[in-house]
Amino acid sequence: KAGLSKTRENLASRIEKLFTGTQKIEEGFFEELEEILLGADVGVTTTLQLVDNLRQRAKKERNVDTSFLFSALREEVIKLLGEEVRQLNLSPSPPTVILVVGVNGSGKTTTAGKLAYRFSRQGKRVILAAADTFRAAAAEQLAIWAKMAGATLIRHQPGADPGAVAFDAVKAALSRQADVVLVDTAGRLHTKYNLMEELKKIRRVIERELPGAPHEVLLVLDATIGQNALAQARLFKEAAGVTGIALTKLDGTAKGGVVLAIAHELNIPVKIVGLGEDPEDLEDFRPQEFVLALFD
Numbered sequence: 001k002a003g004l005s006k007t008r009e010n011l012a013s014r015i016e017k018l019f020t021g022t023q024k025i026e027e028g029f030f031e032e033l034e035e036i037l038l039g040a041d042v043g044v045t046t047t048l049q050l051v052d053n054l055r056q057r058a059k060k061e062r063n064v065d066t067s068f069l070f071s072a073l074r075e076e077v078i079k080l081l082g083e084e085v086r087q088l089n090l091s092p093s094p095p096t097v098i099l100v101v102g103v104n105g106s107g108k109t110t111t112a113g114k115l116a117y118r119f120s121r122q123g124k125r126v127i128l129a130a131a132d133t134f135r136a137a138a139a140e141q142l143a144i145w146a147k148m149a150g151a152t153l154i155r156h157q158p159g160a161d162p163g164a165v166a167f168d169a170v171k172a173a174l175s176r177q178a179d180v181v182l183v184d185t186a187g188r189l190h191t192k193y194n195l196m197e198e199l200k201k202i203r204r205v206i207e208r209e210l211p212g213a214p215h216e217v218l219l220v221l222d223a224t225i226g227q228n229a230l231a232q233a234r235l236f237k238e239a240a241g242v243t244g245i246a247l248t249k250l251d252g253t254a255k256g257g258v259v260l261a262i263a264h265e266l267n268i269p270v271k272i273v274g275l276g277e278d279p280e281d282l283e284d285f286r287p288q289e290f291v292l293a294l295f296d
């Protein structure tokens with residue numbers, strides 16, 4: 001909840017002001033609500049849909065007051081996000097392979113590291129694979145996380161074939177009976193085509209080595225870029241077969257409303273949120289708690 005303070009300020013307090021300061025529900029009220037939602041990066045499509053649903057509900061009711069509309073808004077948002085916590089897919093027969101994808105700077109390596117830390121703390125044996133072989137720094141960063149998490153790091157020389165790293169990681173997991181393999185990948189966007197082809201290739205290597213894997217393709221998106229995250233998601237969704245989203249840096253942004261747009265427009269569940277730079281700053285995304293944190 002503390003991690004969401006900026007979005008809260010931007011969204012919740014403005015909504016509160018609107019609802020407490022309004023006597024009669026008129027068109028101006030809905031327009032202002034629209035403006036507030038857009039300002040929190042909920043996005044045009046999702047905002048219009050939400051406010052339209054509220055208008056309809058207001059029309060149906062006889063005595064519409066602000067408290068009715070406030071709980072209606074909360075209900076609509078929860079409906080949009082889905083009530084259930086969507087957890088990472090874990091394979092019933094380990095190892096589980098999780099492919100972590102996203103553009104550079106989104107928080108990919110950090111998220112892979114935090115997940116390694118989390119799984120280790122659950123007593124699981126974890127392998128971290130440095131399949132971003134373009135940036136030497138990425139492997140170095142992952143090595144630090146591996147050490148902190150007590151995970152095994154699989155890395156090759158800079159410039160090596162990322163598919164070979166993934167192959168070795170899965171092989172190592174099978175022979176060492178590891179529980180989870182987290183594969184950190186490259187994320188350069190100016191070579192979009194190559195990047196997507198490379199991700200496909202890594203996928204194929206993993207699939208061949210372990211049928212049914214990868215069990216999760218986690219797309220890491222930086223919440224601070226707001227609506228631009230949607231464009232990134234669309235790109236990766238097709239090429240990489242994304243099965244879940246990790247939304248990072250929610251602690252540093254007032255644009256947390258982008259979660260709603262992602263849920264509404266992409267049809268990929270947000271599974272994980274990043275709320276800081278420390279190993280513990282990673283949580284399962286809980287729609288109900290999220291909504292309560294923003295509108296209480």
Ligand code: GDP
Nearest residue numbers: 104105106107108109110248249274275276277
């Ligand atoms: P990558 O290039 O996608 O692998 O991104 P990194 O994992 O290197 O992260 C880029 C920067 O974002 C680093 O400085 C991280 O510490 C920071 N970062 C990652 N996740 C979060 C988060 O949830 N909150 C905050 N505040 N910073 C984060």
